[in-house]
Amino acid sequence: MSGPSASPSPELARINAPGPDEPFDINVDDTTFGKLGPWLQAYGDIIAITPHKRRKPALLLNHPEHVKQVLVSNHKNYAKGVGFERVAMLLGNGIIVSDGDFWRSQRRMIQPVFHKKIIAQLALMMQRCNEQKLEQWQQKATDGTVIDLTQEMSALALEVILRALFSEDLDRLIAEQGENPFTMLVDDVTRDLKLAMRFRALTKHVASIMQQRREQNRIELDFLSLMMETRDKDTLQPMSDKALIDEVMTIIVAGHETTAGTLNWAWYLLSQHPQIEQTLHVEVDALPADPGFDDLGALSHTHRVIDETLRLYPPVWLFSRKAIESDVFKRSKGSDVDVPAGTDIFLSPYFLHRNAQHWPNPDTFDPDRFNDANIRERNRHVYFPFSLGSRRCIGEFFSLVDMQLHLGLLTRYIRLEHVATEPVEIEPLINLRSRHSIMMRPHNRTP
Numbered sequence: 258m259s260g261p262s263a264s265p266s267p268e269l270a271r272i273n274a275p276g277p278d279e280p281f282d283i284n285v286d287d288t289t290f291g292k293l294g295p296w297l298q299a300y301g302d303i304i305a306i307t308p309h310k311r312r313k314p315a316l317l318l319n320h321p322e323h324v325k326q327v328l329v330s331n332h333k334n335y336a337k338g339v340g341f342e343r344v345a346m347l348l349g350n351g352i353i354v355s356d357g358d359f360w361r362s363q364r365r366m367i368q369p370v371f372h373k374k375i376i377a378q379l380a381l382m383m384q385r386c387n388e389q390k391l392e393q394w395q396q397k398a399t400d401g402t403v404i405d406l407t408q409e410m411s412a413l414a415l416e417v418i419l420r421a422l423f424s425e426d427l428d429r430l431i432a433e434q435g436e437n438p439f440t441m442l443v444d445d446v447t448r449d450l451k452l453a454m455r456f457r458a459l460t461k462h463v464a465s466i467m468q469q470r471r472e473q474n475r476i477e478l479d480f481l482s483l484m485m486e487t488r489d490k491d492t493l494q495p496m497s498d499k500a501l502i503d504e505v506m507t508i509i510v511a512g513h514e515t516t517a518g519t520l521n522w523a524w525y526l527l528s529q530h531p532q533i534e535q536t537l538h539v540e541v542d543a544l545p546a547d548p549g550f551d552d553l554g555a556l557s558h559t560h561r562v563i564d565e566t567l568r569l570y571p572p573v574w575l576f577s578r579k580a581i582e583s584d585v586f587k588r589s590k591g592s593d594v595d596v597p598a599g600t601d602i603f604l605s606p607y608f609l610h611r612n613a614q615h616w617p618n619p620d621t622f623d624p625d626r627f628n629d630a631n632i633r634e635r636n637r638h639v640y641f642p643f644s645l646g647s648r649r650c651i652g653e654f655f656s657l658v659d660m661q662l663h664l665g666l667l668t669r670y671i672r673l674e675h676v677a678t679e680p681v682e683i684e685p686l687i688n689l690r691s692r693h694s695i696m697m698r699p700h701n702r703t704p
């Protein structure tokens with residue numbers, strides 16, 4: 258890395274923000290992950306980085322006021338940015354990728370599907386999945402078997418999202434195919450073009466479930482039926498089948514790895530912090546034997562453990578936007594930064610969540626950061642694992658309920674002891690994962 262630049266290149270001068278002299282392509286990979294931290298240290302909280310093939314620098318923002326400007330107060334000026342074309346190979350034009358009027362119409366139609374009342378119903382299904390997992394782990398604890406936590410969280414999160422979409426049609430699909438065709442998302446951890454093609458081939462199963470439901474005039478209480486029934490408020494038209502399938506695939510991908518990764522890190526952090534684990538045990542031991550949706554209010558420490566896990570390991574660690582028209586980022590120190598139209602903007606929950614200016618001892622796991630008093634004292638735009646503003650994650654409540662119910666039940670009866678086979682390292686791809694599987698030895702515990 259070169260030091261802070263005394264005489265910036267002409268392109269950097271035009272954008273009026275400091276940054277490295279070397280050209281660099283920001284990506285979701287180890288190289289970018291390794292560079293961004295030191296660059297933010299060296300140049301401050303708004304830095305210009307010029308890609309190899311373009312003369313126009315991109316901006317990396319690491320200040321809560323600028324995050325607010327891009328995602329909330331001036332969000333209309335920022336479209337989805339670079340990198341989303343790769344996501345589109347998997348997801349077509351689902352709402353994580355789309356923009357403009359099409360996104361607005363789709364989001365309006367899908368929003369009611371994620372209503373609290375629906376999630377409360379789906380919580381029963383989450384409980385059943387967790388009960389099964391508990392039985393398996395209790396058996397493994399008795400047998401003294403070590404588990405691959407990373408793989409298990411991936412499989413569990415996938416099952417929950419598939420059941421939320423397809424209810425019992427998932428069992429019918431597994432019976433017909435002899436296996437669950439979607440498990441390729443658990444087994445194949447690469448996210449390359451080959452996987453994209455195999456994943457897109459799964460759309461035929463979604464189309465066939467939709468067709469069966471139509472033929473049988475069958476409506477289930479799940480995301481798929483609700484999306485088949487939803488209508489645009491203005492035109493009263495349903496989604497096209499193509500749009501519906503893209504949204505189903507979007508929900509699977511957006512909902513699976515994010516939740517799986519968070520639970521993977523949460524269990525790991527608990528295994529390394531016995532006192533925090535003990536506070537969690539006191540909380541879950543006071544709950545009914547099988548905590549459900551109505552018990553979530555009593556799971557406040559559990560919620561804070563999840564919030565803090567998402568601070569340290571936000572699954573979506575880097576994402577992008579593109580400025581539609583020019584804009585200005587004001588700064589308390591130094592001159593304002595002019596943003597030309599078309600500038601690529603990068604935001605990183607990971608680096609802002611670990612910025613020592615906003616978080617004392619940023620690398621320490623401390624769920625108390627999320628008690629009411631501490632939240633009130635902080636700038637609210639310094640924490641954004643689910644993004645912010647109108648494009649905030651639509652599945653936030655669903656995943657929080659899912660993760661709270663999981664930890665609420667499982668930590669009541671099981672403690673996981675880390676078995677250090679390989680180093681625990683971050684793998685910063687599209688999602689921030691653990692590079693190697695985290696292995697754990699389950700122990701039975703009595704509440």
Ligand code: HEM
Pocket residue numbers: 352353354364418507508511512513515516519571572573576577641642643644647648649650651652653655656
């Ligand atoms: C720990 C769990 C999760 C995290 C950290 C997370 C994070 C995020 C983030 C950061 C975005 C914004 C991306 C951007 O604007 O570029 C997003 C969008 C989205 N998420 Fe999540 N997500 C999680 C779980 C879920 C679940 C469970 C679902 C579905 C059931 C879901 C569905 C979506 C969808 C559809 C969008 C696009 C929303 C839009 O643009 O209108 N996510 N998520």
